[in-house]
Amino acid sequence: MKTHPHHLDLQPALRAQGTVRLPGSKSISNRTLLLAALAQGTTRIHDLLASDDTHVMLMALQKLGVQWEQVGESQEYIVHGVDGVLPIHQADLFMGNAGTAIRPLTAALAAIGGDYTLHGVSRMHERPIGDLVDALNAVGMRIEYTGQQGFPPLHIRRGQIHTRRMQVRGNVSSQFLTALLMAAPLMAREEVVTIDVIGDLISKPYIEITLNLMRRFSVEVERDGWQSFSIPAGQRYVSPGEIHVEGDASSASYFLAAGAIAGGPVRVEGVGRDSIQGDVRFVEALEQMGATITMGDNWMEATSNGVLKAIDADFNHIPDAAMTIAVAALYADGPSTLRNIGSWRVKETDRIAAMATELRKVGAVVEEGDDYLRVTPPEQIKAAAIDTYDDHRMAMCFSLASLDGAARRGAPVRINDPKCVAKTFPDYFDAFAAITRGELI
Numbered sequence: 320m321k322t323h324p325h326h327l328d329l330q331p332a333l334r335a336q337g338t339v340r341l342p343g344s345k346s347i348s349n350r351t352l353l354l355a356a357l358a359q360g361t362t363r364i365h366d367l368l369a370s371d372d373t374h375v376m377l378m379a380l381q382k383l384g385v386q387w388e389q390v391g392e393s394q395e396y397i398v399h400g401v402d403g404v405l406p407i408h409q410a411d412l413f414m415g416n417a418g419t420a421i422r423p424l425t426a427a428l429a430a431i432g433g434d435y436t437l438h439g440v441s442r443m444h445e446r447p448i449g450d451l452v453d454a455l456n457a458v459g460m461r462i463e464y465t466g467q468q469g470f471p472p473l474h475i476r477r478g479q480i481h482t483r484r485m486q487v488r489g490n491v492s493s494q495f496l497t498a499l500l501m502a503a504p505l506m507a508r509e510e511v512v513t514i515d516v517i518g519d520l521i522s523k524p525y526i527e528i529t530l531n532l533m534r535r536f537s538v539e540v541e542r543d544g545w546q547s548f549s550i551p552a553g554q555r556y557v558s559p560g561e562i563h564v565e566g567d568a569s570s571a572s573y574f575l576a577a578g579a580i581a582g583g584p585v586r587v588e589g590v591g592r593d594s595i596q597g598d599v600r601f602v603e604a605l606e607q608m609g610a611t612i613t614m615g616d617n618w619m620e621a622t623s624n625g626v627l628k629a630i631d632a633d634f635n636h637i638p639d640a641a642m643t644i645a646v647a648a649l650y651a652d653g654p655s656t657l658r659n660i661g662s663w664r665v666k667e668t669d670r671i672a673a674m675a676t677e678l679r680k681v682g683a684v685v686e687e688g689d690d691y692l693r694v695t696p697p698e699q700i701k702a703a704a705i706d707t708y709d710d711h712r713m714a715m716c717f718s719l720a721s722l723d724g725a726a727r728r729g730a731p732v733r734i735n736d737p738k739c740v741a742k743t744f745p746d747y748f749d750a751f752a753a754i755t756r757g758e759l760i
């Protein structure tokens with residue numbers, strides 16, 4: 320591995336083997352920070368993710384007057400909850416490109432009311448938020464677009480909530496429903512709040528993470544499947560005292576795929592059978608491709624069994640980890656199809672287009688549909704300089720193309736702008752180097 324500020328060169332690796340301790344889950348970290356801030360009482364958070372996405376949440380909370388401390392240089396944080404009453408009513412908040420920060424904060428700040436502006440990097444201003452804003456404004460909240468309609472930046476004022484029955488579309492991002500659920504206890508202490516989902520809901524397992532963490536902060540949600548969610552009256556967030564953040568299951572996917580492609584065993588520590596993250600189900604896809612997976616309560620391990628089998632499956636439930644399958648498909652015995660992944664188009668970049676373009680550079684034949692991708696592996700993986708589109712997952716996924724698999728060898732891969740991994744995993748390439756050399760990190 321050679322580092323350079325603008326690119327990183329990965330040499331082909333014969334084998335992937337070793338153990339990686341995962342950084343904390345992004346989804347759990349940002350939910351926990353917000354709930355701890357809104358709760359009554361103090362929360363000690365262990366193993367919070369250190370990354371751009373959590374940094375923007377921490378900085379936003381600070382600007383809103385929420386007090387928190389980092390314990391030394393560790394990833395332990397103490398958050399002093401404000402019990403639903405923010406000390407500062409006017410703030411300009413930079414949200415980077417963190418969907419898990421801007422969406423839940425928009426709903427919480429709209430429910431609390433004040434004078435807040437939320438903006439981010441230029442791509443954030445192309446990521447839709449209209450379904451969430453519509454849901455909030457329809458019940459009397461006051462959110463305006465200061466740029467393009469339907470997209471950040473946003474200006475939030477103090478509204479007057481006139482009904483506690485809300486409706487939200489769930490077919491663009493599940494984060495809109497997550498945002499409404501988390502903000503619901505702030506909307507009415509003495510009345511039930513009901514959220515109805517209109518049409519299809521994507522990325523469903525992320526809603527389970529939301530409900531799980533709300534429960535840990537003492538708020539129970541009653542539900543009718545995926546159609547309707549009610550937050551009974553008289554509930555407020557109360558700190559559980561301590562929260563341990565699990566390792567990130569999406570981050571785990573790169574190492575597990577490495578084990579499945581290039582020998583293994585590769586073990587990840589920090590997520591396993593007990594995980595609340597939907598992305599642990601990535602291992603089911605690897606198993607379908609022929610890898611052997613073993614698991615404990617808090618770890619998972621992948622070993623390869625020779626040539627990977629092509630896969631044709633619906634990946635709506637694991638949109639982030641599915642990107643890893645698209646690159647693992649380079650090592651399969653035939654064409655693989657990833658279905659129902661339309662949400663890729665509105666994430667850090669248009670991930671369907673980006674994935675198709677970069678997979679072609681390494682020699683694959685790729686068919687790109689509105690909401691699917693078909694990847695036919697090349698006879699030989701070709702050396703290429705991979706553009707990453709300021710998308711951490713593009714950078715992490717394409718490291719895998721440097722691995723030697725049973726069906727075909729890896730190639731020298733140049734990753735352009737490798738620092739974009741800081742969105743969720745600043746040390747990714749060190750961890751990747753360690754398993755390709757078979758070390759424990």
Ligand SMILES: O=C(O)C1=C[C@@H](OP(=O)(O)O)[C@@H](O)[C@H](O)C1
Binds near residue numbers: 346419497521
């Ligand atoms: O709620 C969450 O923590 C997330 C939900 C998913 O987004 P969508 O619901 O937009 O698919 C996922 O892609 C994102 O990385 C994290």
Ligand SMILES: C=C(OP(=O)(O)O)C(=O)O
Binds near residue numbers: 416667743
């Ligand atoms: C889609 C992602 O991020 P966000 O939380 O910003 O939506 C991601 O991490 O892959």
